[in-house]
Amino acid sequence: MAETVDDTGPLRGFTAGITAERKAGELGALLERRGAAVRYAPAMHTVPVHDDGELTAATEAVLERPVQHVVAVTGTGFRGWLESVQAQGSGERLLEHLGRAELLARGAKARGAIRGAGLRESFTAPTEEVADILARLLETGVAGERVVVQLHGDPMTDFRERLRAAGAEVLPIVVYRWTDPVDLPALDRLIDEVIAGEVHALPLTSAPAATNFLARAERTGRGPALLAALRGVFIACVGPVTAAPIARAGLPHAMPERARTAALVKLVADELPTFRP
Template identity: 45%
Template sequence: MTTAPADRPLDGFLIGVTAARKVEEQVALLERRGARVEWAPALSQDPNHVDDEQLRAATEDVLARPVDMFLATTGVGMKAWFGAAERWGMLDDLVAAIGGAEILARGPKSVGALRRQGLRELWAPESECFEDVLAHLRGRDLSGLRIVVQEHGQSLSMASHALRRQGADVTVVTVYRVASAEDPAPMFRMVDLIADRKLDAVTFTSAPAVAALMDAAGVMGRRDAVAAAFQADVVATCVGPVTAAAFELWGVPTIQPSRSRLAAMIKLMETELPARRSGTAIPVAGHLLVLHGDTVLLDGVEVRMSAGPLAVLQRLAVNPGHVVSRQELLCALPGGASGSEHAVEMAVARVRAAIGTRLVQTVVKRGYRLAP
């Protein structure tokens, strides 16, 4: 098999891109690494912003009474709201109202938008999931507190009801809503390419994009074929856990970087796609283990290992499911056969700590193996 040049690790791969925003940057990153790109925006390139009158009325409502808690959900939404408030001459009042409240933010983009206005969040979840913001509040008594929620592209009505059940007085400000792409033809073509397994991977940068793709597949009568393709040959690549969670309904496995960033997602694909093609992707006890050089991925998430545990895992992966003796594993360790079997036991323990105890099995008096 021909190996792709080091500076073009995605040479020969055809990758679908569903993003509507920052698409030029994503396509450039992929093409620079050798990939061919099929672009089909899942959503409108210009989200449907609520008209000025409606947003202004909502802003005036926010300013009419003190705010006890403010929940920021998206950076683009906060920037749009601050920009509109500035046009109306209300920015200072809005910043003051939010600044006097306890501020919780969903993720770094909303944090960034807040901080540009001199506002500081009290807490934000590492997961960047709004569900974790709600979980953070679940045990608190919110009786009588006025909570303002900046709604992102999808409705947060259920979240608002949950907060009201805890006694909160909730005001929802809808800055924009996500709309489907104006021209559905490229998305229909993307569905066919996925269902026919002609793409190696498809990237997703938002949960609504996942929903839009699966809706299009449903309209075409190809939803089952798309899900099956993602479960087998086409890699669903998500920018982060919020996007990946949207695939759970269809049982689609995904890969995602440890940091929810576009560059990190592309970097992950550089390792994952060539490794899968070269046959170093190993099913282990219901999980997918990928070894590519010194990189280890478990279900698409990078796992860091030191040299000893990595050497043991690589040796076990040579013949998955077959028993490897302690002596053979000892020889595979950086210190070689001069070490002790205790070193093997320690290395195996660290492998298990990194990828899970069930994935490496002990075969009494014989050695170890990767679980079938």
């Protein structure tokens, strides 16, 4: 439950739009503690892909032959993959298979998911960014090797292409799909409020949400108006993956030093009061 707005906080008089689905409550509460008014409008809905056959086929491809490297991007995604395979009766087989590979974690949550499955990572990205993992893989060499990449949100096209260019066979694992949110009218209202200049900050925690926020405006004929209005909004992205669709749109944005919700909120509280587009 969101907390009452603090009239003495640094964000008093400012309004933040939240497009997240999973972390909306946590993010909103932190902003409200600092005085912000919050508009909630999830920009996407997460749907497991357990039943469409694609995850099963991708897992079978992984199991066909030994893999040398496994990249766990998120704790939720890695656990979701293992749970889905476990439900289909192949969990032990997959764990044994992955246990023979080098496991690389993007951050602490991915590392926790690896260890929670009884596996052990050999590398955790020091900056919690996939760029660290890519650098390590390219440095050690991946020619002729099979690399499993658990995706969550961003398709990591450049990451995968650079591994392929280095001679690797890349096996993407997609655990979730993203669809339009359940409450499309709420998303449309937020888009209209941004265009009207009623939203001052847009803290983003999800690449799919950022992508669909822009895409929904484009599909409904408000794309140019939204892009123009966003240049007057303080856009804060929790990390480079989330920032990717914002950067592709050519929009200015900021990122905290650490990819954490609390750090994102601190960035907004520190920078928004003096923000000048």
